[in-house]
Amino acid sequence: DVKVTQSSRYLVKRTGEKVFLECVQDMDHENMFWYRQDPGLGLRLIYFSYDVKMKEKGDIPEGYSVSREKKERFSLILESASTNQTSMYLCASSFSTLGTGELFFGEGSRLTVL
Amino acid sequence: SQQGEEDPQALSIQEGENATMNCSYKTSINNLQWYRQNSGRGLVHLILIRSNEREKHSGRLRVTLDTSKKSSSLLITASRAADTASYFCATDVTSGSRLTFGEGTQLTVNP
Numbered sequence: 001d002v003k004v005t006q007s008s009r010y011l012v013k014r015t016g017e018k019v020f021l022e023c024v025q026d027m028d029h030e031n032m033f034w035y036r037q038d039p040g041l042g043l044r045l046i047y048f049s050y051d052v053k054m055k056e057k058g059d060i061p062e063g064y065s066v067s068r069e070k071k072e073r074f075s076l077i078l079e080s081a082s083t084n085q086t087s088m089y090l091c092a093s094s095f096s097t098l099g100t101g102e103l104f105f106g107e108g109s110r111l112t113v114l
Numbered sequence: 115s116q117q118g119e120e121d122p123q124a125l126s127i128q129e130g131e132n133a134t135m136n137c138s139y140k141t142s143i144n145n146l147q148w149y150r151q152n153s154g155r156g157l158v159h160l161i162l163i164r165s166n167e168r169e170k171h172s173g174r175l176r177v178t179l180d181t182s183k184k185s186s187s188l189l190i191t192a193s194r195a196a197d198t199a200s201y202f203c204a205t206d207v208t209s210g211s212r213l214t215f216g217e218g219t220q221l222t223v224n225p
Binding site for chain 1: 144145147149154155156157158159162202204206212213214215216217218
């Protein structure tokens with residue numbers, strides 16, 4: 001069974017804290033993605049990566065950074081969390097080039113910033 | 115603005131009825147995909163239809179694609195209470211390199 005695992009299902013952090021969201025996939029996929037999901041706004045792409053140590057900005061990268069040191073792991077970093085970053089964060093991976101194939105999603109990490 | 119937009123935003127039907135959800139998009143695409151999301155969970159891929167295909171079936175799912183109208187529809191036949199979920203279309207635009215999701219249709223199937 002293919003699997004994308006997000007490290008935390010629920011997190012509560014304080015404004016200004018540094019937050020790490022980890023995502024690991026066991027399918028040897030080249031492509032990995034971070035989306036955030038908010039009511040009325042759907043899923044919005046934050047960052048994606050097509051290879052180790054490679055990253056590309058998505059539609060809403062401000063306030064976020066990412067790290068991909070190993071093929072199976074893609075981390076999302078909030079350098080200084082703010083209340084408007086309270087959201088559901090979804091990691092996904094895919095095998096196809098250019099990220100056009102089927103995405104496999106993790107269960108999501110619901111982050112609350114107080 | 116979102117590339118894909120689903121319609122309706124919410125749909126409530128009785129078990130056994132068919133459910134139809136629509137998706138419209140703005141630019142040319144390589145493919146269009148449909149995903150399902152149970153409340154509070156991740157998304158699960160349902161079906162992918164390429165730009166040169168017009169219709170595709172998978173079990174109780176039927177997807178159509180009309181590239182001239184830039185629209186797609188997802189039909190779920192003989193719906194079950196377990197089909198209650200949000201359904202999203204996602205487009206892979208020819209000029210881009212990633213999927214863009216719509217806001218989803220919330221389907222409720224009443225037993």
